[in-house]
Amino acid sequence: MRLSHKPEPIPPAPFPQGKEGGARGGGRPSLTLPALREGAEERGGWVRGGWVRASGGFVIWLTGLSGAGKTTVAHGLAEALRERGVAKLEVLDGDAVRENLSKGLGFSKEDRDTNVARIAFVAQLLARNEVNVIVAAISPYAEARAAARERIGEGFIEVHVDCALPELIRRDVKGLYARALAGELAHFTGVSDPYEAPESPDIRVSSEAQTVEESVAAIVAFLEATGRL
Amino acid sequence: MRLSHKPEPIPPAPFPQGKEGGARGGGRPSLTLPALREGAEERGGWVRGGWVRASGGFVIWLTGLSGAGKTTVAHGLAEALRERGVAKLEVLDGDAVRENLSKGLGFSKEDRDTNVARIAFVAQLLARNEVNVIVAAISPYAEARAAARERIGEGFIEVHVDCALPELIRRDVKGLYARALAGELAHFTGVSDPYEAPESPDIRVSSEAQTVEESVAAIVAFLEATGRL
Numbered sequence: 324m325r326l327s328h329k330p331e332p333i334p335p336a337p338f339p340q341g342k343e344g345g346a347r348g349g350g351r352p353s354l355t356l357p358a359l360r361e362g363a364e365e366r367g368g369w370v371r372g373g374w375v376r377a378s379g380g381f382v383i384w385l386t387g388l389s390g391a392g393k394t395t396v397a398h399g400l401a402e403a404l405r406e407r408g409v410a411k412l413e414v415l416d417g418d419a420v421r422e423n424l425s426k427g428l429g430f431s432k433e434d435r436d437t438n439v440a441r442i443a444f445v446a447q448l449l450a451r452n453e454v455n456v457i458v459a460a461i462s463p464y465a466e467a468r469a470a471a472r473e474r475i476g477e478g479f480i481e482v483h484v485d486c487a488l489p490e491l492i493r494r495d496v497k498g499l500y501a502r503a504l505a506g507e508l509a510h511f512t513g514v515s516d517p518y519e520a521p522e523s524p525d526i527r528v529s530s531e532a533q534t535v536e537e538s539v540a541a542i543v544a545f546l547e548a549t550g551r552l
Numbered sequence: 553m554r555l556s557h558k559p560e561p562i563p564p565a566p567f568p569q570g571k572e573g574g575a576r577g578g579g580r581p582s583l584t585l586p587a588l589r590e591g592a593e594e595r596g597g598w599v600r601g602g603w604v605r606a607s608g609g610f611v612i613w614l615t616g617l618s619g620a621g622k623t624t625v626a627h628g629l630a631e632a633l634r635e636r637g638v639a640k641l642e643v644l645d646g647d648a649v650r651e652n653l654s655k656g657l658g659f660s661k662e663d664r665d666t667n668v669a670r671i672a673f674v675a676q677l678l679a680r681n682e683v684n685v686i687v688a689a690i691s692p693y694a695e696a697r698a699a700a701r702e703r704i705g706e707g708f709i710e711v712h713v714d715c716a717l718p719e720l721i722r723r724d725v726k727g728l729y730a731r732a733l734a735g736e737l738a739h740f741t742g743v744s745d746p747y748e749a750p751e752s753p754d755i756r757v758s759s760e761a762q763t764v765e766e767s768v769a770a771i772v773a774f775l776e777a778t779g780r781l
Contacts, residue, residue, distance in 0.1 A: 411681050423673040424653060426666065437655065444652040445674055452640050454681040 379478045380411065380455040381551050382446045383542060384471065386462045386521060387484035388513045389499060390491045392530035392538070393417070393459035396484055399539045400457055407543075407552060413449055415442055417460040430510035436467040443471035450478045463512050465519040482542060483524040486531050488513055608707045609640065609684040610780050611675045612771060613700060615691045615750060616713035617742045618728060619720045621759035621767070622646070622688035625713055628768045629686055636772075636781060642678055644671055646689040659739035665696040672700035679707045692741050694748040711771060712753040715760050717742055 383400065385393040397414050404412055421428070424441045428434040439462045446456045462468050472479040491513070492500045503511035510516040521527075526545050528538035546552040612629065614622040623645055630643050650657070653670045657663040668691045675685045691697050701708040720742070721729045732740035739745040750756075755774050757767035775781040 413677055413681070424670055427656070441653055445677065448642055448674065448678060449681065449683075452642065452678065452681065452683040454678075454683070 378453065379476070380450040380453050381478045381480055381546065382450050382456045382458060382475050383480050383482055384446075384462070384468065385457065385459045385482050385484050386468060386524075388486060388488070388491055388518055389461060389511070390494060390496055391484045391486040392535070393461075393484045395530075395535055396482075396528065396538050396542075397457045397459040399535045400542055403539050403543055404455070404552075409455055409552070411454040412457070413454060414457045414459070415446060420445075420460065430516065432464065435462075436464060436470075439464070439467040439471060440474075443474045446471070447475050450475055461512050461518070463516065463518045465521065468521070480526065480545070481521055481524040483521045483527045484538070485520070485527055485529040490531050607682070608705075609679040609682050610707045610709055610775065611679050611685045611687060611704050612709050612711055613675075613691070613697065614686065614688045614711050614713050615697060615753075617715060617717070617720055617747055618690060618740070619723060619725055620713045620715040621764070622690075622713045624759075624764055625711075625757065625767050625771075626686045626688040628764045629771055632768050632772055633684070633781075638684055638781070640683040642683055642685050644675060644685060644687045644689070649674075649689065659745065661693065664691075665693060668693070668696040668700060669703075672703045675700070676704050679704055690741050690747070692745065692747045694750065697750065709755065709774070710750055710753040712750045712756045713767070714749070714756055714758040719760050 383397075385397055387393050394416055397416060401412055401414050420442055421438065424445070425434075425438045428438050439460065442458055442460055442462075446458055449456050462471075468481060472481065492504070495501055499508065499511065500514065502508050503514035506515075508515060512518045526542055528541050530538070533541070543552065612626075614626055616622050626643050626645060630641055633641055649671055650667065653674070654663075654667045657667055668689065671687055671689055671691075675687055678685050691700075697710060701710065721733065724730055728737065728740065729743065731737050732743035735744075737744060741747045755771055757770050759767070762770070772781065
C-alpha cells in the first residue's frame with residue numbers, strides 16, 4: 324500500500340465537460356458529439372444512434388416560478404420512480420435545502436446563485452455515486468443553471484415547470500404574489516425579481532396545461548427514451 | 553501496530569440515537585439496549601453477540617487541530633479503502649467543503665457549528681445511499697459532533713486525529729500557529745479558539761505517535777472489527 328502525505332485530488336465527476344461538450348454558456352450539451360469521445364460507452368452517451376446508460380445517476384432539475392408546481396412534480400415523480408424500482412433517489416427540495424445548506428443566504432442574485440451552486444455540488448456528489456436526484460428549486464438565473472449542468476455533466480436534465488404568471492397570481496396559494504404585487508416583498512421571483520425561463524430545457528411541463536400525472540409521465544418517458552430507465 | 557492511546561477500538565454507535573441512546577452531549581450510546589429493538593437485523597447492529605452489517609455507508613469523521621494530519625489520514629485512508637475494493641467513497645475535506653458549502657461563513661462558534669451541520673447533512677445523504685464518506689474537518693465543538701452523530705446514526709465513526717499543541721507549533725507547516733500565537737489570528741483553534749477534544753472517540757490516532765500508515769491501519773482494523781469491511 325502506497326501512502327502519500329500529499330493529499331490526492333478528489334476524483335472528478337465521471338462526466339467532465341470537454342471543450343466539445345457544448346454545455347458552457349447555457350446551451351444544451353450536444354447529443355451527437357459525445358459519442359465520438361473516447362470512452363463514451365463507459366460513461367454513457369449517444370453511440371451509434373442509441374443512448375448508452377451512463378454509470379452515474381441522473382439529476383432531474385426542476386426550475387420554475389414559485390407556486391408553479393415544482394415540489395408537487397418532484398414528489399409525484401419520486402413516487403413514480405420508486406414504483407419502477409429506482410431505489411437510490413433523493414429529492415432536494417428548495418426549502419429543505421435552504422434550511423440545511425443555505426441558511427443565512429438571501430435572495431440577491433449572488434445569494435441565489437450560491438444556493439444553486441450548493442445544490443449542484445450536493446447533486447453531483449450523489450449522482451457520481453449512482454444516486455438519482457430530483458432537485459426542485461426556482462433557480463431563476465440561466466447562467467447558474469448552466470453552471471450546474473456543467474458541473475453535473477450528462478446526468479443533468481433540465482425540466483421547466485411552466486405556469487403563466489397570471490395563473491400563478493390567480494392561484495396564489497400562499498398569498499405571496501398578492502404581497503409581492505403590493506410591493507411588500509422585495510426579490511420575489513417573477514414580480515420583483517427576474518426569472519430567466521429556460522430557452523431549451525430538456526423537458527417542459529406545465530401545471531396549467533397538464534395534470535401532475537401527465538407532467539410526471541412526460542419526465543418518465545424522457546428517462547425511458549434516453550435509456551436512463 | 554502501535555496505538556498511542558486506546559489499544560482497542562470501541563464499537564460504534566449501533567443505532568440512531570433514541571432516548572436511551574445517551575449520545576446527546578457527546579457520550580457514547582448504549583451497546584446493549586439497541587440489540588433488543590425491532591428490526592435490528594435490517595438496520596445493522598450488535599445482535600446475539602455479533603455485528604450485523606448496516607445497509608448504509610459509514611462516515612469516518614476525522615476531528616483534530618489544524619495541522620494534526622486529518623487531510624493526510626483522509627487521503628491515505630481513501631487510498632487504502634479503494635485498494636480494498638470500496639468503490640463508493642467520498643472525501644469531504646474541510647477546505648473544499650468550505651469552498652462549496654460554506655463560503656461566507658466565518659469561524660465563530662455559530663458559523664463553525666453551521667459548517668459542521670452542513671457537512672453532516674451531506675454525509676447523511678451519501679451514507680443513506682450506501683456511499684461511504686471520510687470527513688476531515690476541525691469540528692472543534694463536541695456538541696456539533698454529537699449532533700452529526702445523531703443525524704447520521706450508526707454509520708458515524710468519530711476519529712480523533714491527535715497531536716499535542718507544542719508539536720503542532722513546532723511543525724507549523726503553514727506558519728499559522730506563529731501568527732496565531734502573535735495574536736494576529738482571531739479564532740484560531742487551539743490558540744485563540746477552543747478545541748473540545750473527543751472524550752471517547754470511536755478511534756484515536758496520533759500523528760505524533762504513529763506513522764500515517766499506522767493511523768490508516770488502525771481505522772481499517774476498526775472497520776473490519778465492526779463488520780464494515
